[in-house]
Amino acid sequence: MWVKVSIAALVIALLGGAMYYLDNEEALTKERRECASRYKNLNGLRGEFTEEKTKYVDFLVKNEALTNDINALTKEKDELEVKNQELASANEAKKSDLQTQQTALAELQSKSKDMESIQAIADRIKGLEEESKQLEVVKQAEQGKHDAIVAETEQLVVNNAALRQLKADQDARLSPPNLKTRVSQVIHDFNVVVIDGGAADLGVVPGSKLAVMRDGNKIAELDVNAVESRVSTATILPSTVTAGERVEAGDVVVSVRP
Numbered sequence: 496m497w498v499k500v501s502i503a504a505l506v507i508a509l510l511g512g513a514m515y516y517l518d519n520e521e522a523l524t525k526e527r528r529e530c531a532s533r534y535k536n537l538n539g540l541r542g543e544f545t546e547e548k549t550k551y552v553d554f555l556v557k558n559e560a561l562t563n564d565i566n567a568l569t570k571e572k573d574e575l576e577v578k579n580q581e582l583a584s585a586n587e588a589k590k591s592d593l594q595t596q597q598t599a600l601a602e603l604q605s606k607s608k609d610m611e612s613i614q615a616i617a618d619r620i621k622g623l624e625e626e627s628k629q630l631e632v633v634k635q636a637e638q639g640k641h642d643a644i645v646a647e648t649e650q651l652v653v654n655n656a657a658l659r660q661l662k663a664d665q666d667a668r669l670s671p672p673n674l675k676t677r678v679s680q681v682i683h684d685f686n687v688v689v690i691d692g693g694a695a696d697l698g699v700v701p702g703s704k705l706a707v708m709r710d711g712n713k714i715a716e717l718d719v720n721a722v723e724s725r726v727s728t729a730t731i732l733p734s735t736v737t738a739g740e741r742v743e744a745g746d747v748v749v750s751v752r753p
Contacts, residue, residue, distance in 0.1 A: 671697070675748070690719075705749065707748055
């Protein structure tokens with residue numbers, strides 16, 4: 496729809512431009528060349544629109560895949576937590592068994608009875624100590640896996656939230672809040688400006704509102720009507736232009752957010 500509106504606006508602008516430059520053949524010829532270039536850019540915009548639509552479908556597929564990954568990682572995390580608890584319980588049981596055997600050994604040593612039983616208990620205690628050490632190593636390894644999965648899950652959640660925010664901004668026709676660039680060209684006759692930056696480098700969203708700043712003060716607002724990879728065009732909203740000011744090349748452009 497925005498491409499059709501842009502084409503209609505361009506046709507109206509060209510008719511006005513033709514009347515304005517009737518007496519100046521050289522200027523008219525230049526204007527025709529610019530119009531041909533803009534029409535070529537519009538054809539490019541159609542391709543951009545198709546590409547953005549494809550990206551949106553890819554986004555939905557990636558978002559679903561991310562959700563599935565998060566669910567799978569969450570399930571794996573829960574299983575590791577259960578296994579970790581089981582290992583901890585087993586370790587505590589081994590420690591309790593070790594303490595019991597040590598107590599029994601102390602009693603046998605104090606009574607100086609049955610040296611063979613004492614040696615057997617000592618061997619058992621040594622075995623239990625080795626088992627306890629092995630369980631501790633396994634526990635630490637499982638804890639490392641658990642921590643890695645938790646970190647990966649948290650990062651996936653952050654990435655998923657960022658994707659959702661980007662989609663929400665695009666649906667609401669809002670450019671990124673940290674967007675900052677400059678006006679590269681102003682076509683005053685048509686109330687149109689060319690902006691450095693597009694969808695690929697700055698994330699400019701078609702239909703979003705941008706503010707023109709000079710010396711820290713807003714002097715006008717823009718309505719983005721065409722976005723390419725690294726350049727965008729927008730219409731100056733006359734009702735927002737500060738009295739006595741005029742948008743010029745080099746003015747700072749920032750995003751307008753509610």
